Amino acid sequence: MANVRPKVDAVIVGLGWCGSLMAEELTRAGLNVVAIERGPWFETSTDFPPSVDTDELRWDTRRSMLLPPAIETTTFRNNRSQTALPTRDWSLNELGYNVGGSGTHWAGMAWRFLPFDFEPYSYTLKRYGKQQLTDGLIVQDWGVTYDDLEPFYDRFEKIAGVSGKAGVLNGKQVEGGNIFEGSRKNEFPLPPLATTRLTDLFTEGSKKLGLHPFMVPAGQASQAYTNPLGVRMGPCTYCGYCLYYGCGNFSKSSPNACVIPALMQRSNFTVLTDSAVLRATLAEDGKTATGVTYLDRNRKEWHQPADIVIFSAFQMQNVRLLLLSKIGKPYDPASRSGVVGRAYSFQTVSGANLFFEDEQLNQYIGAGALSVQVDDYNGDNFDHRGKGFIGGAGILVVARGARPIGNADAVPPGTPRWGSDWKKAYTHAFQNGTFIFNQGTSFSHDECYLDLDPEYKDANGDPLIRVTFDYNENDRRMARFTEDKAVEIGKAMGAKIVNGFDSAATNYGPYLPASDHTIGGAVMGTDPKTSVLNRYQQSWDVHNVFVLGASSFPNNAGYNPTSTIAALSLWTAKAIIEQYLSKRGPLVEVSA
Amino acid sequence: MQRREFLSSALALAAASTLPAARAEVVSGGQPWEPGQANLPALPAPRQGGLAYFTQAEFDTAGALADRLIPADELSIGGKEAGCATFIDRQLAGDYGRGATLYRLGRFVKGTPEQGTQSPLTPAERWRKGLVAIDAYCQKTFSKTFVQLDGAQQDELLRGMESGKLELGSEVETRELFEQILANVREGFFADPIYGGNKDMASWKMIGFPGARYDFRDVIGKKGQKLTIIPTSLIDNTL
Ligand SMILES: Cc1cc2nc3c(=O)[nH]c(=O)nc-3n(C[C@H](O)[C@H](O)[C@H](O)COP(=O)(O)OP(=O)(O)OC[C@H]3O[C@@H](n4cnc5c(N)ncnc54)[C@H](O)[C@@H]3O)c2cc1C
Ligand code: SF4
Numbered sequence: 001m002a003n004v005r006p007k008v009d010a011v012i013v014g015l016g017w018c019g020s021l022m023a024e025e026l027t028r029a030g031l032n033v034v035a036i037e038r039g040p041w042f043e044t045s046t047d048f049p050p051s052v053d054t055d056e057l058r059w060d061t062r063r064s065m066l067l068p069p070a071i072e073t074t075t076f077r078n079n080r081s082q083t084a085l086p087t088r089d090w091s092l093n094e095l096g097y098n099v100g101g102s103g104t105h106w107a108g109m110a111w112r113f114l115p116f117d118f119e120p121y122s123y124t125l126k127r128y129g130k131q132q133l134t135d136g137l138i139v140q141d142w143g144v145t146y147d148d149l150e151p152f153y154d155r156f157e158k159i160a161g162v163s164g165k166a167g168v169l170n171g172k173q174v175e176g177g178n179i180f181e182g183s184r185k186n187e188f189p190l191p192p193l194a195t196t197r198l199t200d201l202f203t204e205g206s207k208k209l210g211l212h213p214f215m216v217p218a219g220q221a222s223q224a225y226t227n228p229l230g231v232r233m234g235p236c237t238y239c240g241y242c243l244y245y246g247c248g249n250f251s252k253s254s255p256n257a258c259v260i261p262a263l264m265q266r267s268n269f270t271v272l273t274d275s276a277v278l279r280a281t282l283a284e285d286g287k288t289a290t291g292v293t294y295l296d297r298n299r300k301e302w303h304q305p306a307d308i309v310i311f312s313a314f315q316m317q318n319v320r321l322l323l324l325s326k327i328g329k330p331y332d333p334a335s336r337s338g339v340v341g342r343a344y345s346f347q348t349v350s351g352a353n354l355f356f357e358d359e360q361l362n363q364y365i366g367a368g369a370l371s372v373q374v375d376d377y378n379g380d381n382f383d384h385r386g387k388g389f390i391g392g393a394g395i396l397v398v399a400r401g402a403r404p405i406g407n408a409d410a411v412p413p414g415t416p417r418w419g420s421d422w423k424k425a426y427t428h429a430f431q432n433g434t435f436i437f438n439q440g441t442s443f444s445h446d447e448c449y450l451d452l453d454p455e456y457k458d459a460n461g462d463p464l465i466r467v468t469f470d471y472n473e474n475d476r477r478m479a480r481f482t483e484d485k486a487v488e489i490g491k492a493m494g495a496k497i498v499n500g501f502d503s504a505a506t507n508y509g510p511y512l513p514a515s516d517h518t519i520g521g522a523v524m525g526t527d528p529k530t531s532v533l534n535r536y537q538q539s540w541d542v543h544n545v546f547v548l549g550a551s552s553f554p555n556n557a558g559y560n561p562t563s564t565i566a567a568l569s570l571w572t573a574k575a576i577i578e579q580y581l582s583k584r585g586p587l588v589e590v591s592a
Numbered sequence: 593m594q595r596r597e598f599l600s601s602a603l604a605l606a607a608a609s610t611l612p613a614a615r616a617e618v619v620s621g622g623q624p625w626e627p628g629q630a631n632l633p634a635l636p637a638p639r640q641g642g643l644a645y646f647t648q649a650e651f652d653t654a655g656a657l658a659d660r661l662i663p664a665d666e667l668s669i670g671g672k673e674a675g676c677a678t679f680i681d682r683q684l685a686g687d688y689g690r691g692a693t694l695y696r697l698g699r700f701v702k703g704t705p706e707q708g709t710q711s712p713l714t715p716a717e718r719w720r721k722g723l724v725a726i727d728a729y730c731q732k733t734f735s736k737t738f739v740q741l742d743g744a745q746q747d748e749l750l751r752g753m754e755s756g757k758l759e760l761g762s763e764v765e766t767r768e769l770f771e772q773i774l775a776n777v778r779e780g781f782f783a784d785p786i787y788g789g790n791k792d793m794a795s796w797k798m799i800g801f802p803g804a805r806y807d808f809r810d811v812i813g814k815k816g817q818k819l820t821i822i823p824t825s826l827i828d829n830t831l
Contacts, residue, residue, distance in 0.1 A: 041624055047631045054804035055826060057783035058633050068693035076707055085703040085710055088695040197815040237807035248806065261623065270620040297617055360816050364801055365808040404782035404801050417754070418661040418774060419747070423798070427667060430799040456698045509706030 003302040008032045011292055011306035013277045013321065014313035016101020017562060018548035018569045020255035020263060021156070022310055024229070025573035027266045034304060035269070036294050038276040038313075039067070039098035042256060048246030050239070056403045060244040063090050065105045067097035074316060075453045078470045078507050080333060086456050086464065091510035093518070095314055099273060100256040102314065103562070107243040107368030107400060108219030108253055110162040111559035112153050112567075114379040115146035115182045120443070120555055123380055124390050132390055134474045138343050138444040139390070140554050143526040143535035144571065146182040152567035152574075154186055157217075160253035160566075161225040161233050164188040164217030178214045180375040190222045193236065198361050198434055199372040202397045205493035211374040216396060217563075218369035219253030229262035240401020242368035252368070272296070272304075278462065280309050280325040280545060288544050289325075295460065308544050308576065312569070315551040319344075319450050319521035320465045327542050328522075328532045331449050333468075339532045341450040343523045343554050344467070347515040348440035348475040350393070350483035350502040354495035355412045356432040363434065366399035377485050378558040379441065389477040391441030394558040395486055397434060404430075412497050436486040439515060440479055442556040445472040450521045471504040479504035517561050522551040524568075534588040536575040537568060543586045546572055633786070636685040644685035645716060651677050653723050656739045658777045660746045668798040669791065671777055679780030679789030680719070689716035711768060715776075722769040725760035786826045796823040 009031035012019045019035055026033050042048070042065075058064050074093055075084035087093060096102035116123045119141045124132055133139055156162075166187045167177025192215035195203075203213045220236040227233065236251040250257045263269055274297040280289040281303065291305035311318045322328055322340050331342035373396035375381055384390055408426060409417065410433045415425040453466040471479075483500045490498035503514045525531025528540040537552055539545040548569045550561045557564070579587050636644050643651055658671030658680075668674070683689055691714030700712045713721065730738045730749070738746065752758030753770040760766045780789030782796075784804065790796065796803050803823035811819050 041619060043623060043625055046626060046629050049630065050806040051804075051826065052630055052632065054806060055633060055784055055786075057779060057787060061779060061783075062688060063693070069695040070693050073695040078704070078706055082704065083701075085701060085707045086695050086698060087708060089709055090693070091708065194812050195815075196812065200815060235809075237809050238812050239806040239808065241806070264619070264621070264623050267621065270618060272618055274617055360818050362811075362815075362817075362819060365812055404795060404799060405779055408778050408782065418750070418777075420663050420665045420667075423662065423665065423667050427799050430801070459697070507706050509708065511708045512706070 003300060005034070005302060005304045007291070007305040008034045009306065010308040010310060011036065011304050012310045012312055013292060014038070014101060014311070014317065015099050015255065015271060016096050016312065016314065017103040017255055017566050018312035019101070019310070020259040021159070021566055021569045022312060022548060022573050023269060024259050024263055025570065025577065027263065027269045029577045030268070032268045033270075034272065034306070036272045036275050036277050036292065036304065037099050039096070039273070041271075041273050042098040042100055042104060042246065044246065044248060044250060044256060048248050050248040053241050053245050053248045054239070056405050059105075059241070060403060061405050063094070063244065065098065065244065065246065066090070067095035070459070071097070072458045072464065074465045074467050075456050076467045076469070076510050078468075079447065080468060084453055084466045084468070087510045092514055092516045093316070093510060094516045095316065099260065099271060100254055103255045104246050105244050106219070106254075106562065107560070109369040109371065109560040110157065110160060110164070110217045110219045110253065110563045112182060113146065113557040113559060113564050114180065114381070116380040117441070117555065117557040118142045118145050120390065127380065128384060128390075132384065134389070134472065136446040137472060137474050138446065138554065140525055140530055142524055142554060143531075144524065144568070149564075149567045149571060150182070150185060152570040153563060154184070155570055156563055156566040158189050158228050159258055160219050161190055161221045161227055161258065162188055162217050162219055162253065163190040163193050163222035165192050165215060167214060176214065178375055179212050180378065180381045188217060190225055193218050193220060193222050193367060193370050194238065195372070196362070196365065196370065196399045197359065198363060198397055198399045199370070201493045202372050202489070206374050206489050208492045209488060211376045211489070213372050213374050216369055216371035216373050218367065218371070220367040220369060221251045221253070227258055229259065231258055231261050233257060236367050238365050238367055238370070240364050240366045240403070242366070243400050276460070277313070277321065278324065278460065279321060280327065282325065282327070282542065287542060289542055308546070308580075310546050310548060312548040315518050315521065315549050316450070316465055318547050318549050318551040320452070322522055322532065322547070323452050324462060327539055327545060330451060333447060333449055336446055339528070339530065341521050343444040343520040344448050344450045344469065344518070345442040345444040345520050345556055346469060346508065347517040347556050348393070348442045348471060348479050348504050349514045350438045350440065350479040350486065350500070350504065351395075352436045352483070352486040352490040353410070353499045353501060354434050354436065354490045354493065355429060355497040356494065357496045359432050361431055361434060363399050363402035366401040368400050369398070370400065371396050371398035374489070377482055387477065387481065389474045389481070391443065391474070391478050392558055393438035393440035393478065393482040395436060395438050395482065395489065397436055402430065413499055436490055438479070438482040438486055439558055439560070440475065440482060441558045442475055442519070443472070444520055444555065448472070470508050476504045517550065517556060519550040519553040519556045519561065522547050523554040524552040525554060528590055534586070536587045537572045538575075538580070538587055540586070540590070544584070546576065548572060634686060635787070636682055644682050645689060646677070646681045646684070650720070650723050651681060653726070653738050654680050656746065657750075657773055658780065660743065660750055661774060661777045662781050668794045671781055674781050674791045674794050675789040676777050676780030679783065679787050680776045682788050683776065683779070684716040684719055690714050709768060711765060713764070715772060718764060718769060718772055721763045722760070722773070725764050725769075729758075729760055784826045793823045793825055
């Protein structure tokens with residue numbers, strides 16, 4: 001290997017939210033940082049101004065901003081007895097592939113997790129006892145609590161310009177927000193987004209049932225805003241070209257709009273684009289990493305030496321890089337030993353499709369996170385005694401901008417999918433059809449895990465990740481329970497047709513409708529036997545490797561993940577700057 | 593992995609113009625930006641005779657299919673007049689048609705329904721083989737081509753393909769073919785007219801979709817009201 005770049009203090013693999021927030025902290029602390037990003041540079045004014053962005057076929061149907069499966073995909077099977085096969089076409093695995101990562105095209109729902117979500121084991125034991133846990137379920141505390149992360153959530157909300165309303169401020173409930181949220185020190189930096197006919201219907205309907213609706217915290221600026229890095233954002237225009245699209249107004253919270261402009265002004269920061277990291281290189285004793293090996297655009301191999309290696313390449317990629325770099329012991333489901341790839345899970349989804357008689361919902365107006373939710377059945381916000389499961393779901397409606405190609409199958413059940421009857425039904429449904437979405441918790445199971453596929457490879461000849469996954473009994477019971485709640489709300493909203501759905505009622509499959517929030521596989525925790533990372537997201541085995549992203553989550557909350565991965569990144573950055581730089585060793589000692 | 597397979601996929605990627613363009617590779621000291629550049633969608637230039645991928649016969653069959661899936665009625669013009677076949681022809685000539693983004697390495701083995709398509713065919717190949725199979729079936733059953741059948745016969749055939757009751761032979765998976773035809777026809781009807789279909793924004797007028805508009809702050813407060821917004825498309829009228 002002939003090509004070696006100058007050594008740096010830290011190399012960051014992947015420049016999405018995690019990578020860019022880490023880069024911002026480390027460069028501000030004076031470190032020399034290189035970020036290596038597999039995808040290209042994306043620039044608002046050339047890549048997604050309003051005259052380029054408003055193209056459903058290109059950005060949504062053809063997924064032009066996502067990682068093409070041709071470059072890398074995963075193989076999949078429902079259980080160990082099957083042979084995994086590659087997911088060849090666009091699927092739920094929607095990975096980012098540009099500077100900004102998935103943060104460029106995400107929907108922007110900007111949640112804090114509940115205190116329960118970080119300590120599900122302790123909470124469950126205390127409130128219900130061990131008998132509440134179904135067989136084989138993986139339930140463990142994260143080693144970090146909501147209170148630890150509160151200041152970092154706050155910082156992220158300010159950087160991203162999140163629009164919302166507090167529900168619990170310094171321990172006191174506040175009118176209009178989510179009364180179930182963990183206590184916050186500060187209000188959101190921006191007020192909530194505008195409401196629509198759809199959010200009004202949900203608010204009224206759920207209130208009739210005694211529930212507590214609130215506007216979802218949104219990564220869309222409700223007003224003009226300047227963030228703490230000095231970057232300005234414009235007000236969201238509710239264009240609806242949001243989820244799967246960039247934002248041409250500098251209104252959507254994204255690394256591109258909120259962090260990278262500030263970062264690029266720093267002389268101690270460099271990005272290598274179109275360059276894919278293959279693995280970290282380890283010192284001879286295997287206790288530290290010496291840097292990373294990557295391929296540039298012309299497939300030339302390079303080495304980037306660094307004192308600190310940060311994997312922030314998204315959950316799946318992080319696990320794959322650990323396995324390819326031989327960091328940590330791979331999980332073996334037969335003996336239930338090893339940790340890398342263990343505790344993989346997903347997001348359990350149910351809900352209801354609704355069709356009104358004569359509404360004018362105008363759902364093409366909207367934004368990725370223009371949404372109202374109830375949390376009465378999320379986390380541990382309700383009594384689970386006698387229910388046989390833990391967890392729950394956030395139950396929401398979202399005016400995210402209905403689009404004609406994507407909505408074409410959203411017609412009442414029994415309608416033909418083509419011909420004049422379909423045209424008539426679709427024309428009516430475009431104004432009258434919508435859905436309630438239950439974004440549920442997920443706990444992993446001993447039999448659900450990631451490893452390297454024995455047969456299928458990427459274009460570089462490295463093995464793909466093999467996903468072995470299906471829903472478990474806990475999550476199936478939760479989905480059934482919350483599906484019924486969605487149906488009740490749909491009826492209270494006055495919909496003429498209310499049809500429940502439950503993704504967990506059948507086998508999991510990457511092409512079946514659910515969410516794209518995969519988690520785990522390189523989880524943080526308190527015990528190296530059941531976690532890959534300590535509470536600072538530092539590898540237990542190789543102390544100068546830190547891993548950022550939803551791969552750290554031992555369980556998924558009934559929310560979208562990004563504010564939590566962002567808060568954890570900022571928490572880890574602080575630990576690196578204040579502790580690791582002077583210690584250069586494990587930040588948590590393992591008692592023998 | 594077969595060396596040849598790998599090479600052809602790398603070439604497909606290199607040729608794939610709608611995949612993000614490679615630009616500056618080492619970026620520091622400010623944001624790279626190219627004046628006057630915009631990342632516009634790739635639109636393949638039509639070949640002589642006006643078609644980019646289809647033969648005339650294939651084009652006619654695609655039009656006939658589009659007209660059954662989206663018939664002309666009191667709501668809108670039909671799929672054929674809307675330009676769905678033109679749209680599909682151009683799509684199949686580009687990255688989409690050649691399956692540039694699909695994972696096409698390794699063995700192709702039939703799996704479980706959850707594992708999804710394991711077909712080695714690209715969308716362009718599936719259309720070509722599919723249209724041959726459809727016409728072969730029509731010749732065998734009616735001694736006519738698909739285009740020559742009457743509407744009721746055409747619908748019957750499509751319903752058979754959709755439900756899986758009808759098998760078009762071993763060259764194509766009938767259900768996958770039907771789903772692709774339906775998806776592409778709908779795309780042609782609903783995508784921006786810049787791609788060759790959705791003539792005069794007919795589909796957007798039908799469902800009341802305003803098209804390429806980017807600012808609704810003035811109307812978001814008109815909750816539950818019928819908004820008659822004249823749609824607009826990405827076609828650059830200044831050119
Ligand atoms: C369609 C969609 C909608 C979403 N909506 C929401 C939402 O509303 N709310 C929410 O909280 N979350 C949402 N998410 C999830 C959210 O986008 C992700 O959680 C978040 O962006 C992940 O950030 P990250 O930094 O961990 O990874 P990413 O943003 O994926 O960044 C990782 C980067 O690493 C690069 N990379 C990968 N491998 C390599 C390699 N080997 N070498 C070099 N670079 C590499 C990738 O190209 C990528 O740019 C959504 C996701 C999708 C796909
Ligand atoms: S809805 Fe708002 S944030 Fe989303 S792309 Fe449009 S203007 Fe940007």
